[in-house]
């Protein structure tokens with residue numbers, strides 16, 4: 001099976017038994033079926049389980065799944081809860097590939113920083129995370145049992161380099177109470193742009209509920225984000241001008 005023949009998909013409840021089987025083969029302390037089910041649609045944040053899947057034949061208990069990753073995004077922070085590659089598929093770059101894809105999904109869902117925990121003695125996982133740019137941020141002594149082992153806390157901070165995210169932070173309107181309201185009242189173009197911006201925002205909401213977007217949806221989402229930014233840029237320019245003429 002070549003890497004290219006694997007597809008990235010969101011796991012569904014139909015995959016539950018397959019994931020339980022893989023989880024039992026991949027971890028000494030596997031998640032329970034209930035734990036896996038809950039990770040598919042975590043409460044209080046966006047996320048789920050994504051899988052790399054190849055073709056499979058009837059009777060293949062693991063439904064072609066070679067690797068899976070459970071993640072969650074809460075308040076701009078992504079948490080990788082689980083990552084595993086089928087034992088026979090390891091050291092072919094699947095762990096790295098799935099983690100990179102998951103980080104990309106999380107970034108699109110607003111993550112600016114990524115956290116995870118790993119057993120101190122898990123050399124393979126620590127090697128992978130180091131290779132992906134994660135840094136040690138702390139230690140929970142004797143956090144794991146059988147065998148008792150420290151948890152190493154890892155963080156990926158050089159993550160939010162997307163122009164979308166950095167530019168969003170430039171929004172300054174809300175820092176000036178009353179200013180925006182004045183502009184909305186007095187400037188017709190600003191008012192029109194404001195409504196347009198709202199419209200783009202509400203159109204973007206439907207993408208934020210989805211774990212994985214199709215190619216067409218990705219293009220549509222990117223286009224909407226660009227238009228939204230252009231609108232915001234124009235609003236900022238009008239606001240700058242208004243501030244200047246006020247100061248003169």
Ligand SMILES: CC(C)(COP(=O)(O)OP(=O)(O)OC[C@H]1O[C@@H](n2cnc3c(N)ncnc32)[C@H](O)[C@@H]1OP(=O)(O)O)[C@@H](O)C(=O)NCCC(=O)NCCS
Nearest residue numbers: 083084085090091092093094095096118124125127128131
């Ligand atoms: C950790 C795990 C996901 C890695 O998956 P993988 O597909 O074998 O990893 P990759 O082939 O993508 O390797 C990427 C990098 O990780 C590191 N790495 C992977 N396996 C390693 C090993 N056994 N020893 C040391 N480094 C290793 C290397 O830096 C590697 O880059 P390289 O191949 O260029 O040297 C896999 O070993 C696994 O499923 N382990 C059991 C479950 C687990 O422990 N998950 C982590 C929970 S936090």
